[in-house]
Amino acid sequence: MTVVERHPIDTAFAAENAPGLAASFERNLPKVERNASRLTSLLDIALMRLGNQCAIDPTADKLDTWVSFTHATQVSSAIFAAATAEADQVECLIDQREIGVPATGPSTASDPARWQTALWLATTCRDHDRIRSLCGVGESTLRTNSDNFDDYIYSWVATLQAYFRGDQENVPRLLQETTRLLSPENATKTHPDLLNKVVRPQLLLFLQLASNDESGFNDVLRETLEAHREFWTADSRARTNPVGYIAPGPLAMVSVARDLGFTLDVESDYLPINLIRGSWITEFRF
Numbered sequence: 001m002t003v004v005e006r007h008p009i010d011t012a013f014a015a016e017n018a019p020g021l022a023a024s025f026e027r028n029l030p031k032v033e034r035n036a037s038r039l040t041s042l043l044d045i046a047l048m049r050l051g052n053q054c055a056i057d058p059t060a061d062k063l064d065t066w067v068s069f070t071h072a073t074q075v076s077s078a079i080f081a082a083a084t085a086e087a088d089q090v091e092c093l094i095d096q097r098e099i100g101v102p103a104t105g106p107s108t109a110s111d112p113a114r115w116q117t118a119l120w121l122a123t124t125c126r127d128h129d130r131i132r133s134l135c136g137v138g139e140s141t142l143r144t145n146s147d148n149f150d151d152y153i154y155s156w157v158a159t160l161q162a163y164f165r166g167d168q169e170n171v172p173r174l175l176q177e178t179t180r181l182l183s184p185e186n187a188t189k190t191h192p193d194l195l196n197k198v199v200r201p202q203l204l205l206f207l208q209l210a211s212n213d214e215s216g217f218n219d220v221l222r223e224t225l226e227a228h229r230e231f232w233t234a235d236s237r238a239r240t241n242p243v244g245y246i247a248p249g250p251l252a253m254v255s256v257a258r259d260l261g262f263t264l265d266v267e268s269d270y271l272p273i274n275l276i277r278g279s280w281i282t283e284f285r286f
Helices: 013-032 038-056 062-082 111-125 126-136 137-148 152-165 168-181 192-210 214-231 250-261 271-276
Strands: 002-004 087-092 097-102 266-268
Touching: 002 087, 002 214, 013 038, 013 062, 038 062, 038 111, 038 137, 062 087, 062 097, 062 111, 062 126, 062 137, 111 126, 111 152, 126 137, 126 152, 152 168, 168 192, 192 214, 192 250, 192 266, 214 250, 214 266, 250 271
Parallel strands: 002 266
Antiparallel strands: 087 097
16 A cells, blocks of 8 residues: 655644634525625635644544535535526525525636536535536536636536546547647646646546556556645645645545545545545435
């Protein structure tokens, strides 16, 4: 078994912050019913809480960690439910209650970065209804904030949508197009560190998953986690950002690989083992 060590974290500080973030989430959740734009700040709170919880509970064995994971999953998906709603509002399950979220239509909130976050979380939760809904989000909804993103990301989203819809025939073509758009002359808006240490490694990891290459998947998983660690230790601000305490993209892909029967020989605190196993999934309404 290969172990990729997580970068050092001040777990005492994380333990101090987690309860305040939980209280902030509860305080801000009712505001979403009046103003759906609050979902983005609520998601930020949920992701920071999740990171801190995973810092102090690296195996994701505790109830509070699963509650925080559930909240992040629900809020990220709610952004796209609001963006694609056909009625004036949409009912979204958040924190074990139905919240009436006003419809927004496509907005700067429904961008491809948040879409990926929503997909990774829903996949790790094995929430097939949310995955199906996210796979139905059209490119026009994601492109509202397109000036901030390179074109490769829309092809990448289309690749993931095809895979999770079971449209395996089109995955190789879409992967090839994504790779072409990732060339330096095409990917000019994305920071090189993000491209080289997050985007490209995750693309290669997905390629091994889609190819059912167990050995290749394990090799690339190790490299992907090492690159994740490099990205989130670039400076003091990155090192202390709770969002980097886990690796949501690789975590989702490892969860799929496990369910497909892959033997996994890489472990890391970036990939909480009980999230991979889905240990608490039957305990929640997601």
